[in-house]
Amino acid sequence: xxxxxxxxxxxxxxxxxxxxxxxxxxxxxxxxxxxxxxxxxxxxxxxxxxxxxxxxxxxxxxxxxxxxxxxxxxxxxxxxxxxxxxxxxxxxxxxxxxxxxxxxxxxxxxxxxxxxxxxxxxxxxxxxxxxxxxxxxxxxxxxxxxxxxxxxxxxxxxxxxxxxxxxxxxxxxxxxxxxxxxxxxxxxxxxxxxxxxxxxxxxxxxxxxxxxxxxxxxxxxxxxxxxxxxxxxxxxxxxxxx
Numbered sequence: 001x002x003x004x005x006x007x008x009x010x011x012x013x014x015x016x017x018x019x020x021x022x023x024x025x026x027x028x029x030x031x032x033x034x035x036x037x038x039x040x041x042x043x044x045x046x047x048x049x050x051x052x053x054x055x056x057x058x059x060x061x062x063x064x065x066x067x068x069x070x071x072x073x074x075x076x077x078x079x080x081x082x083x084x085x086x087x088x089x090x091x092x093x094x095x096x097x098x099x100x101x102x103x104x105x106x107x108x109x110x111x112x113x114x115x116x117x118x119x120x121x122x123x124x125x126x127x128x129x130x131x132x133x134x135x136x137x138x139x140x141x142x143x144x145x146x147x148x149x150x151x152x153x154x155x156x157x158x159x160x161x162x163x164x165x166x167x168x169x170x171x172x173x174x175x176x177x178x179x180x181x182x183x184x185x186x187x188x189x190x191x192x193x194x195x196x197x198x199x200x201x202x203x204x205x206x207x208x209x210x211x212x213x214x215x216x217x218x219x220x221x222x223x224x225x226x227x228x229x230x231x232x233x234x235x236x237x238x239x240x241x242x
Contacts, residue, residue: 028060034073042071042096051082058089072099074119081105090114095122104128111135118145127151130174134158141168143188150174157181164191166211173197180204187214189234196220203227210237217241 024032024046031054032046041060054077060067071094077083078101085108086100094117100106102125109123113135121144123129130151136158146152147170157164159181166188169175175195180202186209192198194217201215205227212234215221221241226233 026062028062029057031056031060032076033060033062033067033069035067036071039065039067040070041067042073043069043076044073045076045078049082050077050080053085053087054083055087056089056092058091070094072096074098075101078102085109088112088115093117095119097121098124101125113137118142120144121147124148131155136160139163141165143167144170147171154178157184159183162186164188166190167193170194177201180207182206185209187211189213190216193217200224203230205229208232210234212236213239215241 024044025035026033027046032044033041034044036042043056056069058069060069068091069089070092074096075098078098081104083103083106087110090112091114092112093114097119098121100123101121104127106126107128115135116137120142123146124144125148127148127150129149130153132155139160139162141161141164143165144167147167150171150173152172153174154177156179160183161181162183163186167190169192170190171194173194173196176197176199178201182204184204184207189211190213192215193213196219198218199220200223206229207227208229208231210230210233213236216236216239219240219242
């Protein structure tokens with residue numbers, strides 16, 4: 001009897017866990033939300049995949065109460081392969097982990113100046129995204145943010161960014177140019193690994209660390225000037241830059 005009870009408790013726990021993992025608090029005009037506080041919502045995933053052009057409102061009225069949209073939740077749009085564009089409103093401050101992961105037909109996204117954090121893998125695998133503009137409020141390019149964005153041709157990183165984390169631009173095979181800000185201090189492991197179309201890059205004078213494998217596989221890179229402040233170049237940093 002004790003074993004049966006334990007089995008029932010374990011089964012109930014698993015069911016509750018699965019339910020909460022895919023739950024959403026409400027749906028308004030085709031967009032799913034979770035409630036974060038008495039007046040704040042985050043966009044989340046729901047019963048149906050997002051498709052086409054999605055415009056997220058700045059505020060949502062639900063049960064006669066107005067909520068501000070402040071966050072894009074974990075995997076909110078992940079795997080929405082028919083999603084083509086997204087407009088994010090002012091007031092959103094954070095994209096959580098893998099928020100647009102695998103949106104292979106996403107070609108346009110508007111990121112407002114209010115956004116201060118793009119979480120791990122936010123746009124990983126968005127293979128149709130060709131360009132993107134980042135707000136001045138971002139200070140770190142998190143790991144895997146644009147990995148696998150094979151159509152990304154150019155990107156301008158704003159002043160204030162101090163670190164490009166591991167695999168941030170891994171496999172961005174169409175990336176031909178990138179402007180690195182003077183504020184940049186560290187380029188982490190595999191950051192630009194496999195950017196085979198990158199022909200040149202200007203490293204800022206304040207850069208201190210070029211980590212291992214950071215530019216490995218950049219087979220079109222023909223010239224690079226290492227600033228005097230650089231104190232560490234990791235192993236295989238420029239491997240296969242033929």
